Amino acid sequence: MSASVNIKGGAGDSSAAAKREPRVVTVTPNPAVDTTYQVAAIVRGASHRVPGPLVRAGGKGLNVARVAHQLGFPVLAIAPVGGIAGAEFSEELSASTVPHQLIPVAASTRRSIALVDANDGETSIFNEAGNPLTVDEWQKLAAAVVDSLSDEIHPAGVLVGSGSLPSGAPADFYPALVALGHNAGVPVIVDTSGPGILAAARAGADLLKPNHHELIEAMGLEDLPSAAWELIKLGARMVLVSAGAEGMMAFSAEHPGKYWTARLPEPLSGNPTGAGDAAVSAAAVALAQGVRDPAEILRRATSWSAAAVLMPGAGEISARFRELEKLLILTEKESQ
Template sequence: MTPNPAIDTSYFLPKIEHGASHRVQAPVIRAGGKGLNVSRVAHQQGYATLAVAPVGGAAGEAFRAELKSSGVPYALVPVAAETRRSMAFVEEELGDTTIFNEGGQPLDAGEWQRLAAAVVDGLQDAAVLVGSGSLPPGAPADFYPALVTLAHQHGVPAIIDTSGPAILAAARAGADLLKPNHHELLEAFGGNDTGAAARKLLELGARMVVVSSGSEGMRLYSAGHPGSSWSARLPEALWGNPTGAGDAGVSALATCLAEGIEDPEQLLRRAASWSAAAVLMPAAGEISPSHTEIEQRLIVTLEETA
C-alpha cells in the first residue's frame, strides 16, 4: 500500500552541467511510489501482488493507464487531489542520480476511509501487508499503526518502510519488520549509531529491523536475537541507478515472510541480492536476472554483542 504515490519520470544523460542546457532522450515514465515499486518487483518475480494507492487528476489517469499496461494487479482509490510527480536524472558517466519529488496533496476523511477499506478488501487473500513511503500532508497520525493492526487482525505480518515519527509509531504498534535506510533511522533518533537506533525500534515493539546503507549493504536486527545482528554486502560497489533499490529489498523481505521464511540470514540474503540487482536496471520496479549470481557473491556475517 502506497499512501503518497507519484508518476515517476526518469531521464538518462551522460552528466549534468549546472547552469547548462541538456538534450535528453524520451524519459521512462511509470506509476511510482515505494509500494508500487515493491509490487512491480514481486510481480516480475512471479509472486501474486496487489498495489493499493490513491490517485487523482490528470496525473492520476496517466498513473492508472501505465499501471494497467504493466500487468501489475491494482486497487486504486479515486481522490480529488492531483497525483504528484517525481523526476530522476541519472548521470551515466558518474553513476549518480538526482531526484526531485513533489509534495503530496491532502486527502479528506472520506478518502482515507475508502483507502482503508481497499486495504481491508486486499487482506482477504493476502499473506503479508506492506506499507511504504511518505505520508501526504494531513494524514492520520495513526495511519501506519492502523495498517499494522489491520494486518494482525487478518493473521498476516506487516512490513512498514517509512521515516520520521511514522516509523516510531509503526514500531510501537508491533510491526513485524521495519526497513529504514541509515539516514532515516538516524534522523528518527538523532546521533550516529545505527545499531543503537535499530535496537531502540525493537525495544519499542518491532520484531525485526532491516537497515539499508547503499553500497555498504544491509544489516538485520531481530527481537528474537537481541545480542546479534547480521550484515550482507558485496565485495565491490555496483554501478547503476540506485533508485528503487531499497524497494526491491522490501519486496524480497515481503516474499520471504509470505513464504513463512523468518530465518535472519535467509531474509537478508534475498533482500540484499534483490536490492543490488535493482541497481543494474534503468528504472525502479525491476531487478536484474543476475540476482541469483549476486546472492552467491554476498559476504554475510553474524555479529554477536555483549
C-alpha cells in the same frame, strides 16, 4: 475518475494452486508518476539534450509490487490517485499487468523526477509533495485494505505500507495499517521515515526497513546497531537497515544477542533509486512464504536490492540477482 481495479494475476494464475498462494499486498498512500531521465553528464546551470524518459506509475509500494510481480509472485497494489497525473498513472499501471486497486480521489497525484548522471553514476531525485486527501477518501483506502485482507480466493500473505504520507494524513496511518494486518493474522512491513517509523515500531510492525540516513534521523543516534536496537525495544519485531554500498544489516527481537550484515565484495554502479524497494519486496515475499530467519531474509533482500541498481528505473531487478546472492559476504556479529 472511476475506480480502477485490476486483480488479474500473472501466467498460470487461473489454477487453484496459484489462487491459494499468499500474495503481497502493498499500500502506497502517496503515489507518484515517476519520470526517469538518463543524462550523459549533468552540468550545473547548463541546458541538456536527453532521450525520452522512462515514465511509470510509482511510489515505494508500487515499486515493491512491481518487483515481486516481475518474478512471478502474486501481488495486489493499492493506492489513491486523482487528476490528470492520476489518469496517466492508472493507464500505465494497467498496461504493466501488475494487479492493482486504485482509489479515486479529488486531489491530483504528484510527480517525481529522477536524473541519472551516466558520467559519475549519481542520481538526483525531485519529489513533489503529496496533496491532501479527504476523510472519506482515507476511509475508502482503509476499506480497500480490509477487503484485500479478507479475500479468501487471493489470501494475503503479507501487508506492506511504503513511502511518505501526503499533507494532512492521519498521524496513526501506519500504526492503523499494522493493526489491520495483525487483526487478520497477516505480518506487516512498514518502510517510511521520520515519526512514522517510530509509530510503526510502537505498533509492533513485523519488519521495518529504514536506510541509514532515515534511521539516524529518526533515532538521533549515529551508531546504526544501537539505533536499530532502539526500534526493536519500541516494539518492532525485525529491522533491516540499508547502507548503500556498505550493504545491509538485519536485527531481530528473537535474537537479541546478535545481528547480521551482508554486502557484495565490490559496490555496483548504476541507479540506486529503487534498491530499497527491491529489498522490501524480497522481505515481503519471504514473509508471505513463511520465512522468519533474519539471515535468510537479509540474504534475499541484499541480492534483490543490488540487482535493482543494475536497472534503469525503480520497480524492476536484474536477472543477475541469483548470481549476486552467491557473491554476498554474510557475517554474524555479536551485539554489544
